[in-house]
Each structure stands twice: as structure tokens, then as C-alpha cells.
Amino acid sequence: MIMRLIFIFAQYPECEVLARTESGWVCGAKRQSASGSDYASFRGVPYAKQPLGELRFQELQPADPWDGAFNASIEGPSCPFHDIFYSTLQQSQSVAEDCIRVNVHVPYKSLPDPKAEVLTSGGLPIVVFIHGGGWICGSGDSDFNGPEYLVEKGVIVVTFNYRLDVFGFLTLNTAKVPGNNGLRDMLTLLRWVRANARSFGGDPDEVTLGGQSAGSASAHLLSLSPASAGLFKRLWLMSGTAIPSFYTTSPAYSQQVTTVYLTLLGINSTDYDAVHDQLVQMPLEVLNNASGVLLAQLGVTSFVPVVETQIPGVTPILEDDPETLIAKGNGNNITLVVGFTSDECEANRPRLTExxxxxxxQANPLAGLNPHLVFTLPANVTAEMAKRVGERYFSDSVVTMDKFIKLCTETYFAYPAIKLARARRANGGAPVYLYKYGYEAEYSVFKIARNLTYTGAGHAEDMNRVFKVNSLPLPNSASDSKMTERMSDLVANFAINNVPSFGSHAWRPVESQLKYNHVTDPDNHQFTRLENSDEDMVDFFDTLAKL
Structure with missing residues (x-):
């Protein structure tokens, strides 16, 4: 062992930081946090065998071991994607199917000496974050998910890639293409974190799982699954829940999308093993082009998580409708923070316009409902729902983008977050914290990158105060910096102490009377009853659900 260590250090004298994973040594780089403190950064590390060839649609296998030290100083490829959200904010090194990579960022002084024995107890809390992007785009890279704010707070930050689009969520209901592979990738990553945490100075028993948008919905879905037991202790959800809102877990939807997709590829066989054999032989570009055509027809999502059927030899991730699992108490033992922003869909205006x-x-008022209702309820019920939605949001029969964005914000994000918080509180169990983020940044990433003008906080703007957007340097702002300090403190202290807090101020959990932590400026995180507009919105959707 000693000779092996000497060989490693002699072979890589330029290596600034070293750690040993189950697959081999990784050579990272020393970088600086937002305040200038050092952290050890290991980027682009394979956390499983790459899903190439026959493995393209299967559950991930353990990574092959490597000799020497893996170069973890740069990020690996992003998974194949269709960018409907990030534009210039996502700046991938490359795009390829060998994208199953993880980035681990550790406060420098807490990284174990690689010459010493691996820790057997203690260690820093770990924040694992799942990127958003509608299961269509995004990555765990530091262009949009920079660790510089959070890593200086005494936690280890883990971001990663998972299979997207057709590669991550196509289902044929067979052992070869079981579906929900993106979710399976996330579970594989969490198991990797548990197995390798000590090597990076982390505590495998103190993992906080977070996510934003589709990443947030994914995190919540995992918390409802027995397959994730013991892999994390707490959840931070930003603008997305397992409650289907901007997507549907309906098998009927999944089947419809699969049929259309295979038709686009010229495949009409009903022998799904034969279909699999064709799919794994097709070039990436052919599959990607066809899914791009499908996405253009559907709008903002296409292949998404689905309720699974029992397949011999395959462990299901999502066994039932998420709301049924919530009602049964799945995940009640996990402390939960769930939040939404005041003007979510403003950041999505370019895509909605496109x-x-x-x-x-106007052509089909059912487009005003969340898609899960359309695929799970009778047509006469959804027609009445659509009528009432039209009366509420377009009372003068004039449909504008501004009005549609309000509908989008409340249907897809605000109501599901409040509904989840209320359900969790009613079920008992671990505390649940609810927040509404309404801080209007002086320099908003999305306003600048996309030349947008709106008031309030759009989609992902709370996340931008926890993870740094390195692809777009922003001017200095005392107020924005203070909000960054507050929000990153809240997340870090939640990971450390199980309570979101900054300074002497701690957020309060949801009580019998529904309240939320309303964030309007760095110093105003008021625990208050819902605003009248939010109470009215909740009453409306509650009534709608009773039709």
C-alpha cells in the first residue's frame, strides 16, 4: 500500500488534490470559493459504467476500475439534450453518451490526507443537488451550478449528470428498457456517494438531497420510493414536486409518447425486444433528432418519469401515483423544505413565446390544465375544469401571454408546493418548511441573459443565490450579495443542523394553520399567513379538484 501511494504521488506530482474512490484514485484541482477560501474540486468523475452500446437504456452498472489517477480537474461531457431553457447559461465542454459523471467539491482543509487511513466516522455533511431542465436539458456542471457559495459553509457539494430525454425516460416496459432510467441514475449516484463519502471527508449518514424544477420533482419522487431508503436524510425542493403538475406520470401518456417517437424513427414493430435491438444500433444523432421533433410538438417536456409496471428482475422506482404515495405517508420521515418563486414562468417566457x-x-383550452389531469380524468370532467380555469384567468376572454404566465406559475409550481406542504403537515412525521421566494434581484441572471423585464422572482432565481452561475459574471450588488449569503446559509445550516437558518434567525415549519416563510429581501424572511392572492388561488384549485 505504501509503495502504491508513493507511485501515485510520483506519477502525478502536478496533482493538487487526491482522493481514492472505489474505482481508483482521482486527481482534482484546488480552487477558490466566493470569499476566496480554498476548496478541493473533483470534476467529471465516472460514477458508473458508461451506458454505451447494449447498455444504452439499461440500469447503470458499477464503474470499471482504472489504473493510476483519473484526471478530475475538468468536467466531463454533458448528456445529450435539447436546450429549452438555459441558452448561453449552459456551456458544456462537450456532449456525449459517456456522460455519467459526478463533481465533488470539498472545503480544502477538510479533505483527508490521501496518505492516511480513510475515515471510519464523522465527516462533513453532504449536499447532493439534482439539476433541472424538464428532464430535457441541463447538467451538473459549474457553468450554472457552481459550488462557490455553498462549499465555503462547511459542507461538501455534489452535482452530477443523469441521462435525459429519450435516453433517461423512454419506457418499453421490458427488462431491456424499463423506463425511469434517469431516476435510476440518481439512485446509483446516491449509492456512489454513500460508498465514497469518507474518502472525501464526508459523512454518508448526513446527506441532504436537493433539486430545482425537474431536479426537484425527481428528488421528491426518490423520497417516495423504498429503493432510496437510507440514502439521504432531508430534502430541499426548489420549484418542483412529485405531485404531477408540469408533467404526468400516467402510463397512458408514456405509451402515447413512445408510439409517436417510434413512428418518427420508422419503427412499427410490437416486439419490444426487437425494438430495443434497433434502438441500440441507431446513431445518437438519429435518436436525438427524432426526440427534437417530438419535443417541438409537445412544447416543454416529452419523456418524463412514469408509474412502473412490475418487470421481473427490475426494482421499481415509482410504484404508484405520487399523490397516492404521499397520502400513504411515504417519505414522511424525511425533513422537507419546499419552495416556489413569486413569478416562476416569467423566466420561461422565451420558450412559451417560441x-x-x-x-x-386558444385552440385547445385543455392546455390550461396540468397534463396529469388530462390523462387521468374523464373528458367531461377536464372540459369543465378547463372552462373554470378560463373563467378565472381569462375572464374577459382576452388571452395574453401575461395572463398565461400567471396561470403557468400557479398551476405548475405554486399550488403543488403549497399542496405538498399541507399534505405533509396533515400526515405528521418530520417537519416541513414552506417558502415563497419573491426577492427581485438587482441583477437577475435570466433578465440579463435573455433580455427580459419582469417584477418579482422567476424560475430558478432562488437557486441562483445558492449555486453560482459562472457562465454569466454579474455586476456587484450589496443587496444581491447579502441575499446570496442568506440563502446559502439557509441551505448549509439545514444540511448541518436540520433547520434552515441564518445568523440568529431560523425559518419556522408549517403549523396547523398553513403559513409560509415569505422571502422578499435579505432581511425580511417573514413567517406569515399566505397572501390573499395565494389563499384565493389555493381555494380555487381545491374546488377544481372536487369536480
């Missing part, structure tokens, strides 16, 4: 969402709604 697909002409107003015209789509």
Missing part, C-alpha cells in the same frame, strides 16, 4: 402557448391555449 411554442406560441397563447395560440395553443
Amino acid at each position: 411554442i406560441n402557448a397563447v395560440a395553443l391555449y
